[in-house]
Amino acid sequence: MQANPEAISHRIQVGLAERSYPIFIGQQLLSQLADLLPRLPQQICIITNALVASHYLATVRDALPASCKVIVHEIPDGEHGKSLENYGLVMDTLINASFNRDCAVIALGGGVVGDLAGFVAATFQRGVAFYQIPTTLLAQVDSSVGGKTAINHPGGKNLVGAFYQPQAVVISHDCLLTLSDRDYACGLAEIVKYGIVYDADFFAWLEANQQPLNAREPQALAYAIARSCEIKAEIVAADEHEHGIRALLNLGHTFGHAIEAECYASWRHGEAVAAGTAIAAHFMLQQSELSSAEVERICHLLSAFGLPTQAPHLSESQWQARMQRDKKVQAGRIRLVLPTRIGHAEVRTITDWQPVWTAISALTSTSS
Ligand SMILES: NC(=O)c1ccc[n+]([C@@H]2O[C@H](COP(=O)([O-])OP(=O)(O)OC[C@H]3O[C@@H](n4cnc5c(N)ncnc54)[C@H](O)[C@@H]3O)[C@@H](O)[C@H]2O)c1
């Protein structure tokens, strides 16, 4: 049986020579895995968590060829799922099941599952086949594409990891209907990011489609996911290991990581990125490099998606210390991704902290 072509609305290729791979986007794709992924090996380990498993595991298992030996490893839900300890437990599962180098790891879940499963696939037996089935909007538009895999160390987030590309990414956006409003909005923050740094027309399309996107309408979702994946695929193909243009995907993230680290319990990644994006835009307004009309458009779109555009109250030293730990820092200097217009951004080295602090202060919420 062939995969139902009507269920696949978009097929995007990530062009990385012999490591190129397809991204399938559509609806009800989980039940068509055997057709979409005809080269699956005989030994398959699905990594997921209990919440995602309760919705989608049965469909995925039923869709895999009956001849395959399938094992399932559930990790705890939440960011602590991608810990060194849970990484070790997955390795135990694979080794106890006598899985060999010809096995495949399937990530079924959000970015936490995907990041851990990818690192497992990169390192078990020095690397085995890896498939991504992302189930959050953030994972569908960002973390499942591009090959960054990582786990957390007590010393910090994503400190242990590898670049390891999947063999394929299967995005079934009907999975998003069970996602919480808050997690859904977090994915929209990354989608807005692509418009700001890379594609003014896409940004305008997002403005015109706020209502259908907030209602999770299938057609609007399929296009928003497909365009985001196309942009990410183009950027990754040009700069897989982030020596240049890929850094643009960190718009809002230097500010955002500071917020996430200081307000871990109350702010999600996408929310922190949204506030960070607003600060970056405001900084450029102060520098007279972005018009007030464009800053308003950015903040308005983020707000329309239910995202914050104000930062929580943190001290100047907290901000500075956290931003100094950013991976883009070079020779002690903070480097920021800054929009010069909607559809274009640049990485700039900051030589004077004061205007950065002025932008942060101007966008700090007085109520938190
Ligand atoms: N590798 C990359 O390039 C990259 C990029 C961005 C973020 N990340 C990582 O991704 C992680 C965040 O990912 P996330 O936002 O997807 O968080 P997540 O994986 O924690 O998922 C958010 C919540 O949604 C639940 N969930 C997942 N799918 C669901 C569904 N279909 N229905 C209902 N609930 C569902 C999860 O169980 C979880 O409770 C972070 O660890 C971050 O570092 C990685």
Ligand SMILES: [Zn+2]
């Ligand atoms: Zn992000």
